[in-house]
Amino acid sequence: ETGVTQTPRHLVMGMTNKKSLKCEQHLGHNAMYWYKQSAKKPLELMFVYSLEERVENNSVPSRFSPECPNSSHLFLHLHTLQPEDSALYLCASSQESGRNTEAFFGQGTRLTVV
Amino acid sequence: RKEVEQDPGPFNVPEGATVAFNCTYSNSASQSFFWYRQDCRKEPKLLMSVYSSGNEDGRFTAQLNRASQYISLLIRDSKLSDSATYLCVIYSGAGSYQLTFGKGTKLSVIP
Numbered sequence: 001e002t003g004v005t006q007t008p009r010h011l012v013m014g015m016t017n018k019k020s021l022k023c024e025q026h027l028g029h030n031a032m033y034w035y036k037q038s039a040k041k042p043l044e045l046m047f048v049y050s051l052e053e054r055v056e057n058n059s060v061p062s063r064f065s066p067e068c069p070n071s072s073h074l075f076l077h078l079h080t081l082q083p084e085d086s087a088l089y090l091c092a093s094s095q096e097s098g099r100n101t102e103a104f105f106g107q108g109t110r111l112t113v114v
Numbered sequence: 115r116k117e118v119e120q121d122p123g124p125f126n127v128p129e130g131a132t133v134a135f136n137c138t139y140s141n142s143a144s145q146s147f148f149w150y151r152q153d154c155r156k157e158p159k160l161l162m163s164v165y166s167s168g169n170e171d172g173r174f175t176a177q178l179n180r181a182s183q184y185i186s187l188l189i190r191d192s193k194l195s196d197s198a199t200y201l202c203v204i205y206s207g208a209g210s211y212q213l214t215f216g217k218g219t220k221l222s223v224i225p
Contacts, residue, residue: 042118043158043201043215056212090157101146101205103213105157 003027006091006106013081014114021076021109023091031096032074033103034066037088049074050096081113117141120202120216128224131192135219137202138184146205147178149187151198152218158201161187192223 004025013019025032034046048056049068063085065077074091088110092103119138127133139147147164162169164176164185175188189196202216 040217042217045212048212101213102148102160102163105159107157110155 004091004093004104004106006089006109008109009107010110010112012112012114013078015081015083017081018077018079020078021089021091021111023074023076023106025072025074025091025093025104025106027093027095027104029093029095029104030071031094032068032071033092033094034074034076035090035092035105037090037108039087043090046076078111081111083113086112117214118202118204118216120200120219122217122219124220124222126222126224127192129192129194131223132188132190133192133221134189135187135200135202135221136184137186137216138182139202139204139214140183141204141206141214142180142183144204144206147185148203148205148213149176149185150201150203150215152201153198158215161200189221192221194223194225197221197223 007022031050033048035043036046037043045058046060047066052068052071063080067075088108090108091106094101094103117140125133149161150158151161152158162171162176164178166178168177173190177186199218199220201218204214
């Protein structure tokens with residue numbers, strides 16, 4: 001059973017819709033991440049929050065907007081997406097404490113933009 | 115040179131076979147190394163960390179060669195349940211939070 005929960009598991013949205021992805025971690029970790037996984041591509045890091053502060057933003061379009069209200073919750077707000085944004089969006093958490101940084105992933109939200 | 119490179123496969127092997135995957139990385143300052151496993155339409159999960167001295171967990175052996183900048187994963191006596199995509203993951207450390215993932219190597223173990 002994963003300690004990282006994502007909702008919804010599947011989402012179909014039109015290009016003019018606004019939706020949000022939710023992630024919750026029950027592991028007491030201090031860092032949370034959003035990754036995008038497209039077909040035949042490696043996982044791409046989108047955003048990193050450490051101690052509720054955004055510490056990395058990897059040139060992600062502004063139509064993706066993250067929010068981290070506390071150390072256990074992470075949101076990804078979506079608006080005016082494009083069909084090429086269809087992908088699996090994975091949330092992960094870890095405890096930043098030095099060399100070994102195992103990331104625990106949620107089951108992902110499979111997003112389809114129509 | 116890409117940050118993390120893996121042979122995408124697929125590797126199709128019979129049950130009981132031994133199979134090895136390699137992964138090369140470009141950042142010589144990389145600090146930590148991992149193999150993750152991802153089943154079809156599921157999230158990645160840590161399989162094992164990779165230590166400089168090499169480490170073994172049952173049928174799985176991971177090795178690191180810092181001089182040549184590669185890591186390897188050896189699976190002995192393959193089982194049908196080993197069928198998955200194996201992701202090479204590098205943590206560069208030095209203030210970066212980023213885990214860099216390879217594209218993964220797909221393994222299919224055939225009865």
